[in-house]
Amino acid sequence: ARLAILLSGRGSNMLALVEATKTGVLKDLAEVVVVFSNKPDAPGLAFAAEQGCPVASLPSQGRKREAFDAEAAQLLQQYRPDFVVLAGYMRILSPAFIQPFAGRILNIHPADTHQHQGLHAYEWAFENQLSETKITVHLVDEGLDTGPILAQQTVDLCGVDTLAEVERRGLAVEHELYAQTLAELIKSQQNVMSSAAETSRVPK
């Protein structure tokens, strides 16, 4: 499957996904066809280039949401992605972006999306002294962290006494869960396609 990864920041999830396509659970299942950012100076974009990934950017600053999203979608379509994978992409997507990729956009959120949406999810878990939190991978719709959940994994926060430690434990789970969820999604789609091909070969 062809993955377009979108980021606005440091890109640790992007790096974990690239690694998984090279030597991990996404090997022989997926390739990163572009890493895109709305921030041309995002550190993650430079890391992606170092990994040999094609990179592209389009500054969103000062642009109207719909116009920017339409242009970004058009740019990404040139790479023919099967999945658009948001990895710290700090924008709420408008229909102009969602429609061309409907049902094929994924996001990772560092909380249970039923309990917490938007920014600062690790701060929220830390300040509320939660004994555990969840990482969520979900399909993206027009809301903020509202789309159908594909996978969740618990992060144990017992004995944690700094925000940095919450983030360290959370990110370790994020990096595994995102690649794993994509691998399962791609495999299940391949199964659907091969059983459809089987069915069409059955003599009438």
Ligand code: GRF
């Ligand atoms: C991650 O915590 C992710 O869950 C959230 O934004 C952060 C991005 O971090 N959506 P990174 O850029 O992948 O390191």
